[in-house]
Amino acid sequence: AQKITQTQPGMFVQEKEAVTLDCTYDTSDPSYGLFWYKQPSSGEMIFLIYQGSYDQQNATEGRYSLNFQKARKSANLVISASQLGDSAMYFCAMREGYTGGFKTIFGAGTRLFVKA
C-alpha cells in the first residue's frame, strides 16, 4: 500500500547549519512525484521542492535540496544554512500516477526548531 514515513517528529538545528529531514515512501506505481511542503506556525502550506520518479538528478531550489535515493525509496530534504524562519512543520508527500489513481499521501510531518 502507498505510504509515506517521516521518522523524526521533531528536530533541532543550530542557525546557519545544515539539516536533513528524512522521508521514506512505498509505492508500486512506477510514475510518482515526491514533494516537500513547509507549514509555518501561521498554518499555510508552502510548496518547497519536487522530485519526479524518473528524474536522474536530485532536485534543488535555493537552500533546499532533495536527496533522492530511488532504490532505497527515500527522499530526504536537506536545508542548508538554516535560518530562524525555517522553524516550521515540514511534510513529505507523494502523488501517484495512473496506476495509483492519482492519489496524494502525506507523511506525519517533522517539526524543525532552529536555534539562534
Add this chain to the structure above:
Amino acid sequence: EAQVTQNPRYLITVTGKKLTVTCSQNMNHEYMSWYRQDPGLGLRQIYYSMNVEVTDKGDVPEGYKVSRKEKRNFPLILESPSPNQTSLYFCASSITGGPSTEAFFGQGTRLTVV
C-alpha cells in the same frame, strides 16, 4: 492574484447540523482535493477530483461528500457532522492530476464539532 480560497476560516457547529465548506480556485486547475490535518497524522486526503464531474475517494472519505459542477469550485459537505470530524481542513488544487504538479493550498478551515 492566483489563489485557492476557502470559507469559512473558522467554524464551530453542533453534532448533526449539515455544513458546507467552500473552496474556489482562480487558476483554471483541473485537479482539486480536500485534506484533513490532525496532530501526529499529517494530512490525509478525503476526496479528490480530476476534473468537472469526476471525483474519487481518498483515504478518509467516510462522513464527507463533494461535488465538482464547475472547474473552479469544489465544496466539501458534511451531512451530519460528528465530534471526530473536528479538524483542520485544507483544499488544494493542481494544474493536473499528474504526479509532477505541486499543490496550491487554501488557508485552511478550522472546524470544531461539539
